[in-house]
Amino acid sequence: xxxxxxxxxxPDISLSLAAVDVIPIFLFxxxxxxxxxxxxxxxxxxGTLFTIASICxxxxxxxxxxxxFMVALEKKKINILHNQxxxxxxxxxLFIIISILISSRKIKWKSVFTIICSFPCIFFLMSIIxxxxxxxxxxxxxxxxxxxxxxxxEGLYILLFNSH
Numbered sequence: 237x238x239x240x241x242x243x244x245x246x247p248d249i250s251l252s253l254a255a256v257d258v259i260p261i262f263l264f265x266x267x268x269x270x271x272x273x274x275x276x277x278x279x280x281x282x283g284t285l286f287t288i289a290s291i292c293x294x295x296x297x298x299x300x301x302x303x304x305f306m307v308a309l310e311k312k313k314i315n316i317l318h319n320q321x322x323x324x325x326x327x328x329x330l331f332i333i334i335s336i337l338i339s340s341r342k343i344k345w346k347s348v349f350t351i352i353c354s355f356p357c358i359f360f361l362m363s364i365i366x367x368x369x370x371x372x373x374x375x376x377x378x379x380x381x382x383x384x385x386x387x388x389x390e391g392l393y394i395l396l397f398n399s400h
Contacts (some may be wrong), residue, residue: 246307248383253305261297265290267394267397268332275339282339289331296324301302367396 262331268290274282303317352361371392378385 245381246311246313247381247386249304249307249386251305251308253383253386254301254308256390256394257301257304259399260390261294261301263394263397265294265297268293272335275335275343278342279335279339282335282342285331285335285338289328289335289377292324292328292331296321296328299324364396366394371396 256397268286272286272290273281275286299317300321303314306312306314306317351357371389374385374389374392378388380386380389
């Protein structure tokens with residue numbers, strides 16, 4: 237067996253792409269953290285679970301960014317940094333769902349939907365829906381090891397998390 241058959245192929249990640257990946261992670265964490273603070277005023281336990289979700293997301297995102305920096309700088313693929321992302325995100329979303337379920341009686345849903353559907357928030361909502369749809373399509377159609385794919389995804393993530 238020659239050397240190229242035993243070495244794992246590295247995704248095409250540049251230092252600039254790894255650095256740009258910090259932006260959506262920070263924006264998403266900030267959004268979730270601010271929602272958790274607001275939710276704590278309505279329901280303490282629900283807000284606490286939402287805070288735990290935001291911390292899990294931050295940890296998962298930063299480990300993912302660390303993976304990209306390792307690939308870009310050291311040309312090393314440390315799978316645990318990359319593979320943990322889906323688990324931390326699933327855990328985070330589980331905490332979000334639980335927090336909303338236990339807080340749902342105290343949340344004024346009519347006020348929430350009125351704000352979301354008002355101008356200019358409706359444009360942000362449409363942007364979020366379009367970005368999520370595009371990201372789902374790209375999961376099945378683009379090669380995540382290619383640089384262009386990563387740049388497209390990062391651009392969508394920044395647009396998505398800027399829309400919150």
